[in-house]
Amino acid sequence: MSNIERIGGDSLLIDDVHFNYGAGAIFDGLSIDVQPGEFLSIIGPSGCGKTTLLNLLSGFLFPRQGSIKLRGKPIAPEDPHFGYVFQHATLFPWLTTVENVEFGLRMEGNLSPLERREKATRYLQLVGLEGFENYLPRHLSGGMQQRVSLARALVMEPRLLLMDEPFGALDAITRETMNDELLRLWDELGQTVVFITHDIDEAVYLSDRIVVLHRPPNGIFRDLSNDLPRPRSGPTTRTSELFWQYKKELIADIAVVANTTNPNSDDDFDDGPSARLLQEAAL
Ligand SMILES: Nc1ncnc2c1ncn2[C@@H]1O[C@H](COP(=O)(O)OP(=O)(O)OP(=O)(O)O)[C@@H](O)[C@H]1O
Numbered sequence: 001m002s003n004i005e006r007i008g009g010d011s012l013l014i015d016d017v018h019f020n021y022g023a024g025a026i027f028d029g030l031s032i033d034v035q036p037g038e039f040l041s042i043i044g045p046s047g048c049g050k051t052t053l054l055n056l057l058s059g060f061l062f063p064r065q066g067s068i069k070l071r072g073k074p075i076a077p078e079d080p081h082f083g084y085v086f087q088h089a090t091l092f093p094w095l096t097t098v099e100n101v102e103f104g105l106r107m108e109g110n111l112s113p114l115e116r117r118e119k120a121t122r123y124l125q126l127v128g129l130e131g132f133e134n135y136l137p138r139h140l141s142g143g144m145q146q147r148v149s150l151a152r153a154l155v156m157e158p159r160l161l162l163m164d165e166p167f168g169a170l171d172a173i174t175r176e177t178m179n180d181e182l183l184r185l186w187d188e189l190g191q192t193v194v195f196i197t198h199d200i201d202e203a204v205y206l207s208d209r210i211v212v213l214h215r216p217p218n219g220i221f222r223d224l225s226n227d228l229p230r231p232r233s234g235p236t237t238r239t240s241e242l243f244w245q246y247k248k249e250l251i252a253d254i255a256v257v258a259n260t261t262n263p264n265s266d267d268d269f270d271d272g273p274s275a276r277l278l279q280e281a282a283l
């Protein structure tokens with residue numbers, strides 16, 4: 001459909017990772033084994049270390065102890081082994097859509113200007129933005145900007161995609177549309193995905209597996225294998241009994257972990273998003 005070849009995904013091994021910023025440990029022996037092409041979601045209360053984990057996976061941060069291996073090899077920060085999509089689009093406001101998407105290719109310097117433009121255009125088509133190549137970011141909706149961010153990450157053809165609440169700033173309807181778009185892209189491209197979210201519905205709808213993180217430094221609270229059949233579609237999947245069962249289990253989990261006091265601090269954590277989950281749990 002898009003003339004884009006399947007990228008495929010790498011195995012990711014997080015092995016006994018210890019990490020701390022200062023005095024208090026964030027991870028004290030975290031281990032997660034992610035299969036090639038697996039869609040893993042991570043949920044947990046605010047401050048439990050989700051973004052820290054992604055920064056460790058990207059090589060922006062280093063474990064004090066333990067290792068992170070991609071396809072059996074330790075990750076190297078100088079090796080562009082991942083694509084990253086942030087909560088906010090973080091596009092260059094003075095560059096057009098297609099210039100934003102081709103920026104990484106320009107930095108890499110392997111393609112001619114014509115080839116770069118052609119590739120960026122194909123990835124924009126893939127995310128449904130054909131015809132918007134010459135728009136500036138401020139002339140796009142929030143959902144469209146996030147599509148550009150996705151195209152910008154995908155155009156580098158990473159075999160690992162790291163996503164930190166990429167649809168958290170979008171309204172519920174746009175978010176559901178983006179969830180379907182992401183599943184379509186993942187089905188077509190096949191990367192390994194580590195997806196952070198505060199939204200239980202989103203985690204259940206998208207993932208093969210959901211890891212609930214405890215407050216630091218307790219690591220994994222639950223590792224849930226998601227057997228909802230694929231392909232998934234909103235009306236069928238979101239109303240199925242299994243979907244509700246997973247959702248109920250996860251709401252209960254989050255209520256437990258959000259209530260646990262951080263052992264590293266006298267103060268409680270900033271519980272903005274967790275409070276939302278607790279409200280949801282109370283419904
Ligand atoms: N650069 C930093 N220096 C010191 N402490 C930090 C730094 N970044 C994060 N922290 C602390 O580490 C803990 C984990 O932060 P992190 O951002 O990974 O949480 P999170 O799970 O992503 O939270 P949220 O859901 O709010 O995005 C928090 O207590 C945070 O205050």
Ligand SMILES: [Mg+2]
Pocket residue numbers: 050051052164
């Ligand atoms: Mg975060």
